[in-house]
Amino acid sequence: MQPKTAEASKTIMTDLVLPSETNPINNLFGGELLARMDRAASIAARRHSRRIVVTASVNHVAFNRAIPLGSVVTVEAKVSRAFTTSMEVFLDVWIEDRESGNRDKANEAIYTFVAVDETGKPVTVPELIPETDLEKERFNAALRRKQLALVLAGKMKPHDATELKALFV
Ligand SMILES: CC(C)(COP(=O)(O)OP(=O)(O)OC[C@H]1O[C@@H](n2cnc3c(N)ncnc32)[C@H](O)[C@@H]1OP(=O)(O)O)[C@@H](O)C(=O)NCCC(=O)NCCS
Numbered sequence: 001m002q003p004k005t006a007e008a009s010k011t012i013m014t015d016l017v018l019p020s021e022t023n024p025i026n027n028l029f030g031g032e033l034l035a036r037m038d039r040a041a042s043i044a045a046r047r048h049s050r051r052i053v054v055t056a057s058v059n060h061v062a063f064n065r066a067i068p069l070g071s072v073v074t075v076e077a078k079v080s081r082a083f084t085t086s087m088e089v090f091l092d093v094w095i096e097d098r099e100s101g102n103r104d105k106a107n108e109a110i111y112t113f114v115a116v117d118e119t120g121k122p123v124t125v126p127e128l129i130p131e132t133d134l135e136k137e138r139f140n141a142a143l144r145r146k147q148l149a150l151v152l153a154g155k156m157k158p159h160d161a162t163e164l165k166a167l168f169v
Helices: 030-049 133-152 162-168
Strands: 011-016 052-062 072-082 086-096 103-116
Touching: 011 030, 030 052, 030 072, 030 086, 030 103, 052 086, 052 133, 072 103, 072 133, 086 133, 103 133, 133 162
Parallel strands: none
Antiparallel strands: 011 072, 052 103, 072 086, 086 103
């Protein structure tokens, strides 16, 4: 399988925040943002693998900034690292100022997707090549995050999480 760049998976989704998508104080409902990020991330993972992909875990979400009703929200997703059958996808969420057009970072998240065949069995994915400094930084930390997710899910024993242990010794 030919390795692919992170850029090749880049997916950008821009949409408005409508009244039906807000909480009682007129900010975007958290679950709505999670769904938007899941959709963008799944397209990025699909572009990288060219397979059916399923969400395996949401590794990290930071709702740092509320997103008001009427905002123009852009979700950018890119595969940050590919393992054997799984892919880590990084999401950056931006709000666009109506008058200046400038973008402010509102939130970020990290999801894991697994490529599967028609029966739901995991299948291998191409290697990912990071190019920019940010892509390399995210790529290098991804194994640590994968081990943490597996330990938390009870799928890896803590003493096998070598990358995690290296953080503390
Ligand atoms: C995700 C899924 C395919 C993994 O199946 P599995 O039987 O655990 O398969 P494996 O143990 O072979 O793991 C496959 C890959 O998933 C990764 N994985 C499994 N659980 C994970 C978790 N909680 N976090 C991160 N990665 C995980 C494994 O590390 C492995 O990655 P690798 O091949 O790149 O090393 C399976 O659990 C599934 O189908 N889940 C439901 C998915 C779904 O419906 N999502 C929508 C939610 S509503």
